[in-house]
Amino acid sequence: MPKYLFTVEADPQYLSEQSAPEEDQYAFAYTITITNTGDVPAQLIARHWIIDDARGHTEQVKGLGVVGHQPLLRPGESFQYTSGTRLATPTGSMRGSFLCVAEDGERFEAPVPEFTLRAEGAGPGDAPARVLH
Numbered sequence: 001m002p003k004y005l006f007t008v009e010a011d012p013q014y015l016s017e018q019s020a021p022e023e024d025q026y027a028f029a030y031t032i033t034i035t036n037t038g039d040v041p042a043q044l045i046a047r048h049w050i051i052d053d054a055r056g057h058t059e060q061v062k063g064l065g066v067v068g069h070q071p072l073l074r075p076g077e078s079f080q081y082t083s084g085t086r087l088a089t090p091t092g093s094m095r096g097s098f099l100c101v102a103e104d105g106e107r108f109e110a111p112v113p114e115f116t117l118r119a120e121g122a123g124p125g126d127a128p129a130r131v132l133h
Helices: none
Strands: 006-014 026-036 042-053 058-064 078-087 091-102 107-118
Touching: 006 091, 026 107, 042 078, 042 107, 078 091
Parallel strands: 006 107
Antiparallel strands: 006 026, 026 078, 042 058, 042 091, 091 107
């Protein structure tokens, strides 16, 4: 029986130049690396993201492919892309999954482990730092 498995790694980064903390806008980029660690070629078809901010607001994003691509990965091959999101708080998290279809037609999900989004200088608390002028 073939093994269907994509491994996903995330590398988030705070984008200070695209953020406006005084307006509660925090921009983040994240680089995702998807590797086919299974036995058969498979294609990434769709994505599902769950994005949480520190105030408990959750946004779900679903769509076909990633950055306009639906990569077909042979065993051992990887695909990397960078995308972004905005939060109203300096900290938050993302998690999700990719829907994949193996060459033999078998569908499977590749989970994306939760990763933290944190603005530079943000503590583990919920509230953004306030500066008095």
